[in-house]
Amino acid sequence: MNTKLLIDTAKKLFADDKGLLAMDESNPTCHKRFATLGIPQTMEARRAYRELIVTTPGLGECISGAILYDETIRQQKKDGAPFLKVLIDAGIIPGIKVDAGTEDLAAHPGEKITGGLDGLRDRLREYFQMGARFAKWRAVIAIGKDIPSRSCLEANAHALGRYAALCQETGLVPIVEPEVLMDGDHTLEVCRKVTEEVLRNVFMQLNCQRVLLEGMILKPNMVLPGLTCPTQNSVDEVADITIKSLLRTVPAAVPAIAFLSGGQSAELASARLNNMNLRFKPQLPWSLAFSFARAIQQPALDIWRGEESNVKAAQEALLHRARCNRAARRGEYTAATEKITR
Ligand code: 13P
Numbered sequence: 001m002n003t004k005l006l007i008d009t010a011k012k013l014f015a016d017d018k019g020l021l022a023m024d025e026s027n028p029t030c031h032k033r034f035a036t037l038g039i040p041q042t043m044e045a046r047r048a049y050r051e052l053i054v055t056t057p058g059l060g061e062c063i064s065g066a067i068l069y070d071e072t073i074r075q076q077k078k079d080g081a082p083f084l085k086v087l088i089d090a091g092i093i094p095g096i097k098v099d100a101g102t103e104d105l106a107a108h109p110g111e112k113i114t115g116g117l118d119g120l121r122d123r124l125r126e127y128f129q130m131g132a133r134f135a136k137w138r139a140v141i142a143i144g145k146d147i148p149s150r151s152c153l154e155a156n157a158h159a160l161g162r163y164a165a166l167c168q169e170t171g172l173v174p175i176v177e178p179e180v181l182m183d184g185d186h187t188l189e190v191c192r193k194v195t196e197e198v199l200r201n202v203f204m205q206l207n208c209q210r211v212l213l214e215g216m217i218l219k220p221n222m223v224l225p226g227l228t229c230p231t232q233n234s235v236d237e238v239a240d241i242t243i244k245s246l247l248r249t250v251p252a253a254v255p256a257i258a259f260l261s262g263g264q265s266a267e268l269a270s271a272r273l274n275n276m277n278l279r280f281k282p283q284l285p286w287s288l289a290f291s292f293a294r295a296i297q298q299p300a301l302d303i304w305r306g307e308e309s310n311v312k313a314a315q316e317a318l319l320h321r322a323r324c325n326r327a328a329r330r331g332e333y334t335a336a337t338e339k340i341t342r
Helices: 003-013 027-035 043-054 083-089 120-130 150-170 188-208 235-249 266-283 294-304 308-329 335-340
Strands: 019-022 063-068 093-097 102-104 112-114 134-141 173-180 256-259 287-292
Touching: 003 063, 003 093, 003 134, 003 173, 019 294, 019 308, 027 043, 043 083, 043 294, 043 308, 063 134, 083 093, 102 134, 112 134, 112 150, 120 150, 134 150, 150 173, 150 188, 173 188, 188 235, 235 266, 266 287, 266 294, 266 308, 287 294, 287 308, 294 308, 308 335
Parallel strands: 019 063, 019 287, 063 093, 093 134, 134 173, 256 287
Antiparallel strands: 102 112
């Protein structure tokens, strides 16, 4: 294992208060988002949208790494320049989603298991050769009546451990993403209990599979009440409980925690990340950063709507969100930031 490379990459990804842009939506997910805006669900529309993202002027000021999808890592701009080169030239480290998505966990109604371990070693080697330096695998945990089950937590944690060890063998920093979903009417306290249980299982497996904690990144959910829970907690309460859960479960050797946004609005995701950094940063052993997809991209996608004439305005919206989140890493994001950086 090239320990030095892994540790260096993990450090570079979170230097200068930058963070990650997830642009690794699978084709079905990308099409779902396009469909709601009347954008054609074609390969060319996906390519054009990804070109808009990677060519955003100034993106490298706030974004250190971009998570690509198998289709995207092989694509080019209209003028033939590979996306990989465009990103590297902008100072952005390319990453790659390597899981094969989720499927139903047998005998466990309502629960999912992530696939993609078969043949993973060869795929990782190819991505490394292409220039990727980090990878991502997402496990999904739903909260509901009698779920998550112990077997779902163990099976998903085991897969994350196997994936992470394979990544490190290849020289790729693994982003370990166990996502507790926001769907449901569960309370903040229920999400806390489940999130802690998930993270305990994940770190048990990471240790068991001999994963180098200094050379990995954790990408968890923030601890939040369910979307339809009648009590929606304050930003302070969310920050308090998220920090408490992470301190209980994430070893200090992990260099950074980069949250997913999970369907929060762009502004709330920034405000919550900011609050955690503002109030807790000096006492945390790891950096607290972002690895958002929707909370960075959605305002830009809403503007673009598949129209060439909207590209510039969409890129400005994308850069704006990236800047807001960089400010949130510093605890400097305020309502005024929403206006200033535009
Ligand atoms: P969201 O920020 O939209 O949750 O996406 C992050 C991600 O990478 C999902 O796997």
